[in-house]
Amino acid sequence: MTSLIDIIRDNWLLLLIGQFPFGPLGGIAATLILSVCGILLAFPVSILLALARISPRRWLRWPVTGLIYVTRGVPLLLIILWTYFLLPVLIGQTISGFTTMLCTLVLYEGCYLSEVVRAGIQALPRGQTEASRALGHSYYVRMRHVILPQALYNMLPSMLSQFISTIQDTTLGYVINVQELTFAANQINNQILTKPFQVFFILAVTYFAVCFGLSSLAHHVERRIAHRRKGGTRRAVAPAAAVSIPAGIVSASSPEKAP
């Protein structure tokens, strides 16, 4: 127990920001920056991929579907190695491990998020698209003002849990020597050598605290959204009751209204 406290007291700065003023930013700060930037950049990518995936145009749908299947079928580690090797060849200059990891995360999380967005769009009742079309909206207006706002709102909890996975995925940067939390812990372990259990225990507890906090937040958001959607349906059903049509007929003739 005392050795745990000793390790934290001696190395808390390394765990927090790495060797920052004298070297690249590392530690938990780098982990968080990497995952926040990764998910923020992956978000627009995922919307574009999702729209392409459900597009009626085959030349758009097939390549994106292929890309998503490849990304889902191959370990993240292999994708990191691909980026690490291919990206400097493509752009013609060396890039840092941090940038490599960021690019990988944008591609990988973008593909996973796009499946979330697609599910969100397809879960909306068809009536939304039809009504928007009947009002004469263009594709852009329909997506921008009708479909996406609803779909993305309903998908908030899934996006939060994707963010948690992103934090966990940044650990793989360790393999290409990205200076983040796992890397810092390994540095400490190599310095001390005699207390590997304590060092990795601290590492596990740190990740647990961050990710558990965020997943509790995700649960909270999920409950609030479920609550709001329930309230929304109740208001929508009220006028039907006012004209005294038996509830059974209403729900049988318009199954899409059922929550």
Place this chain on the structure above:
Amino acid sequence: MHAFDLMTVLQNPEFRGMITHGVLMTLIVAAGSWLLAMGLALVLLTIRLTPSRIAQSGVAIYVAYHRNVPTLVQLMLWYFGISNLLPDALQEFLSDHDGEAIFAVIALGLCQAAFFSEDLRSGLRSIPNGQSEAARALGHSYVGSMRYVILPQAIRNAIPALVNHTVSLFKNSSLAMAIGVTELTHMIREVESRSFLTFEAYTVATVLYLAMSLLLMGTGAVLARHYRIGGRRLS
């Protein structure tokens, strides 16, 4: 840039042997940890179904830990940390008998057990209460109602999630590379550093991983279709 030279990687007996060894090791690690995970998940599920509050929250903590700590960190904690706490004789035994692979199986299996047990539990929870009440009203015992009424439906509902997590377990077996298990990703890097044919080596690995993942996903789809309850929509 040189020309795309896939045949050098595939035809060289040395490289081919390394790749075969890697594929075998990946399959061993994945299958071993799958079996461990499934067995443990059933135990965890049973504990969770008992009325004891303490046992239930114990399982909840187990699941929370394994879902919130990155798999790579769990692997490192087992291989570098917990192995260090074991008695010396056992440590020596393990280092003589592929300790890396054993720890990889343990870490991945324990981690995935948390996901599998949650999948099974949500499968169980998707069965409305009326089903078990009706089974009991027909005179089934608790075990009988579970065996003939609840579980057959619950497992069907859990199949898609179980398949997804099986695929991610398979992909996570690549993380074992970080603790020195000679599985496919490890061997591919070895091939790459000996042949300098990076592009070709990675292509081989990608195709192999993709083929195995798609095979798993396809098997899952076939399973879900085969066990579908007549007239019900596949979800």
